[in-house]
Amino acid sequence: MHRPLTAEAEVAEELAAVRPGLLSRYTAALPGARAAVLSRLWRALAYEPLPWVERREPGRGSLVLRLRDGRRLDGPAADPYRTDAYVTAVRLDGAAYADPAALVRDLAVPHGPAFAAELGHSVASSALARAGQPDGPAGGRGWPRHDWEWEQRVVDGHPFHPGCRSRPGFSVAEQLAYGPEHRPVVELELVPVPAARCLVAGAWPPRLRDAGRVLVPVHPWQAAHVLKRRGGARLAAHPLMSLRTLAVPGGPHVKTALSARLTSSVRDISVASVAASAALSAFGEELAARTDGLLRVTRTRGAVTDGSPDLAAVVRESPAAYAAPGEHVVPVAALAATGLPGSPAWLAGFTRLALTAGLRLLELGVALEAHGQNLLVVLDPSGAPRRLVYRDLADIRVGPARLARHGIATDGLPERIVTDDERALRRKLFGSLVGGALAAAAGSGAALRDALETAVRDLPRTPDLRALLGEPLPVKALTLMRLSPGAAGDLWGELPNPLGDSPW
Structure with missing residues (x-):
């Protein structure tokens, strides 16, 4: 009887067949990938409920x-805001574990086997991503000319999620063909659907219409594995961080349905989100107009579905539309590749900009999901942070009572994003912006604390800011969520306030 191959061995076997020249680099990258995933897992074990x-x-x-x-698990002191791969092994009742998947299997906790399998895929895919880099995971290539090239610099995925590179259902060949870190050009299938059968919101581009039919861009993985159809016209595009959203050269960004679990979620597009897309886009424009130029929100040009979440697409403008000549629009998740956050002064300035914009919108009644993928910063030619761009309003939260005080209506917005629960509004913003984007840019608790101490000195002492400064920091309990498949919605934990005992 043969034991099943581990995810690492499966990837090695496939890689030897489809890209043998990468095999030695993949093998060399495995220890670092294990440490990267184990460090994320140790954070969860140390802090999640x-x-x-x-x-x-x-x-x-x-x-x-x-x-x-009764068992004992030993490891290094855990910094919840640290992003490097600092945990190389932990000990369970004296036995050392460098492999996060093996650790979770032997912990034998409820729903652990499935999560262990995800961690194995995350390690293997992370090593594959690292192996494919020309000069290491982050640098050596200068500043990009195109917006999608910034997205390709994010090699290790989500900075705090142990499933940072988990892509179950994707073969090695498909990861190489579709993963942004491998820098491919992806040919989207243009599936024709009679217009009478479609729900279309906004202005669907004329180039994606043909004689009474709507041409729906479909990811080739979706076409092959879910729709079971190939052929027809195609549209060349470059995958962004989310993999299922792609940049058309000289044109818009296209979000496609991808009925696969990436990191945590299945990435299809619901009928309700298509129906609400135009109202959300208009709402975003109104919000941006109230930030005195600090933040812009990318507009959705059009969305379409045939009534199924498996065949749908959203077309929205590129964040690069908000860059002046000489400026760069950089996803916060890609800032590490610039080296800029290594400057305490730069990090403090960026932190002040992000907090000012985020808290201003929260005061109006809108909590952004401002993690490193959704939030982008506009850098001037010297690299200084000037303003922000936000994309994808699907997971924001809006408080109608706060909005009403400022004369802003919530007409047409999805009910699931509407709440007057102050705790829900604050944890949405604080968890994503401070516990996500700013923490990842800082890379450690000490750097984050220093940046926050400098940034908050001149900010208005609103009730929201006092809550941020004086209470534990709420963050999504990402591992608990993966180990709780029956739980609906997000689960939350708390991290030590990064300002600690600061007098702020």
């Missing part, structure tokens, strides 16, 4: 987790 962790005992440079079944 996992029901099988009895208590946590911090020591000098170490952390001990006492599990409810």
Whole structure:
């Protein structure tokens, strides 16, 4: 009886067949990829409200987790805001584990086997991504000329999610063909659907219409695996960080339906989101007009569905539309590739800009999902942060009571994003902006603390800012969510306030 291959071995076997020249680099990248995923997992074990962790005992440079079944898990002191691969091994009852998938399997917690499989895929895909870089994961290539090239610099995926590169259902050949970190050109299938059968919101581009039919851009993975159809006209595009959203050279960004689980979620496009897309886009424009130029929101040009979440697409403008000559629009997740956050002064200036814009919108009644993929910064020719661009309003939260005080209506917005719960509004913004975008840019708790201390000095002391400064920081409990498949919606945890005992 043969034992099944691990994800690492499966990828190696496929890689030897489709791209043998990368095999040695892939093998060399595996230890670093394991450490990168294990570091993300250790953060979750150290801070998330996992029901099988009895208590946590911090020591000098170490952390001990006492599990409810009596076992002991030892590792280094955990910095919840650190992004480098600093955890190379932990010990479970004295046995050392460098492989996060093996650790989760042997923890034997509810729903652990499926999560362990995801972690194995995350390690293997991370090593594959690293192996495909021309000069290491981040640098050596100068500043990009095209917007999609910034997205290709994000090699390791989500900075705090252990499933940062999990792509179940994607073969090695498909990862190489469609993953932005591998820098491919992707040929979108243009599937013709009679216009009478479609729900179309906004102004669907004339180039994507043909004699009474709507041409729906379909990702080739979706066409092959879900729709089971190939052929017809195609549209060349470059994949962005989310993989299912692509940039058409000289044109818009196209979000496609991709009925596969990437990181945490299945990336299809619901009928409701298509129906609400025009209203959300108009709402975003009204919000941006109230930020005194600090932030712009990319506009949705059109959206279409045939009534199925498997065959739908959204066309929106590129964030590059908001760059003046000589400026760059950079996703916050790609800032590490610029080296700019290494300057404390630069990081503090960017933090001030991001907090000012985010808190101003929260005061109006809108909490952005301002993580490093949705939030972009406009850099002037010297590299200074000047303003922000936000894309994808699908997961924001809006408070109608706050909005009404400012004369802003919520007509046409999806009910699922509307709430007057102050806690829900604050944790949406604080968790994504501070616990996500700013923490990832800073790369450590110490750097984040210094940037925040400088940035908040001149900010108005609103109730929202006082809550941010004086309470634990809410963040999504990403590992708990993966281990709770029956739970609906987001699950949340709390991190130590990055300002600690600061007098702010």
